[in-house]
Amino acid sequence: xxxxxxxxxxxxxxxxxxxxxxxxxxxxxxxxxxxxxxxxxxxxxxxxxxxxxxxxxxxxxxx
Amino acid sequence: xxxxxxxxxxxxxxxxxxxxxxxxxxxxxxxxxxxxxxxxxxxxxxxxxxxxxxxxxxxxxxxxxxxxxxxxxxxxxxxxxxxxxxxxxxxxxxxxxxxxxxxxxxxxxxxxxxxxxxxxxxxxxxxxxxxxxxxxxxxxxxxxxxxxxxxxxxxxxxxxxxxxxxxxxxxxxxxxxxxxxxxxxxxxxxxxxxxxxxxxxxxxxxxxxxxxxxxxxxxx
Numbered sequence: 001x002x003x004x005x006x007x008x009x010x011x012x013x014x015x016x017x018x019x020x021x022x023x024x025x026x027x028x029x030x031x032x033x034x035x036x037x038x039x040x041x042x043x044x045x046x047x048x049x050x051x052x053x054x055x056x057x058x059x060x061x062x063x
Numbered sequence: 064x065x066x067x068x069x070x071x072x073x074x075x076x077x078x079x080x081x082x083x084x085x086x087x088x089x090x091x092x093x094x095x096x097x098x099x100x101x102x103x104x105x106x107x108x109x110x111x112x113x114x115x116x117x118x119x120x121x122x123x124x125x126x127x128x129x130x131x132x133x134x135x136x137x138x139x140x141x142x143x144x145x146x147x148x149x150x151x152x153x154x155x156x157x158x159x160x161x162x163x164x165x166x167x168x169x170x171x172x173x174x175x176x177x178x179x180x181x182x183x184x185x186x187x188x189x190x191x192x193x194x195x196x197x198x199x200x201x202x203x204x205x206x207x208x209x210x211x212x213x214x215x216x217x218x219x220x221x222x223x224x225x226x227x228x229x230x231x232x233x234x235x236x237x238x239x240x241x242x243x244x245x246x247x248x249x250x251x252x253x254x255x256x257x258x259x260x261x262x263x264x265x266x267x268x269x270x271x272x273x274x275x276x277x278x279x280x281x282x283x
Contacts, residue, residue, distance in 0.1 A: 057206060059180050061185040061196075061200060
């Protein structure tokens with residue numbers, strides 16, 4: 001196989017690996033405003049968690 | 064009769080430059096591919112992890128026990144000083160609530176592949192019934208398809224005890240599929256919640272690192 005084809009194959013594999021991850025963008029700051037009786041103050045009218053932006057849920061325990 | 068084809072010198076030079084440029088592009092692309100592969104490997108430098116087989120959630124919980132963090136893992140303490148978390152070297156701090164610490168493994172586009180978070184106990188969290196609390200909390204946050212895979216109470220941490228649950232859900236924003244190990248840990252004086260999560264396709268690869276972070280977690 002020609003070197004350029006090998007590189008293309010590697011890139012395709014890498015792209016598939018990245019593409020398999022559903023976008024979970026961080027720090028876009030489209031906050032939802034949770035109304036907590038909060039033990040932890042929430043700045044800027046809402047928190048800055050990744051879970052507001054498609055990231056995983058944090059350990060915030062207020063319901 | 065022998066026919067000889069002579070390629071003009073200018074054409075040869077152009078061909079040579081094209082070949083050289085093509086080679087440089089190929090090398091650059093290959094370097095990029097390697098960089099992406101290293102990033103997505105979990106940044107486990109100094110800590111050999113074999114992600115060959117996905118751990119069964121119940122087996123993972125049963126195997127949790129206090130252990131020192133791998134050599135070279137940076138440590139972070141939440142602002143109150145109540146809890147200490149180690150993280151893989153390639154993971155970076157991400158913004159979170161005040162009073163908490165969060166680290167993540169993200170790619171160049173900001174996607175979360177792995178996530179660690181420590182939050183002081185805030186509300187109605189209890190060791191007994193922790194799994195149900197956590198799942199209800201995720202649903203209340205708007206996560207979808209929340210599903211418990213395994214739960215265990217009486218988990219030993221360094222100088223502390225805890226309750227843990229492993230569950231799947233899709234994030235409220237973006238519907239991204241995650242699997243998390245969520246533990247509530249009670250130390251002699253304080254209580255915190257530890258979240259160790261990964262994008263579902265990355266769980267097999269990152270679970271060993273997440274587990275090591277949990278096993279090195281310390282609550283005061």
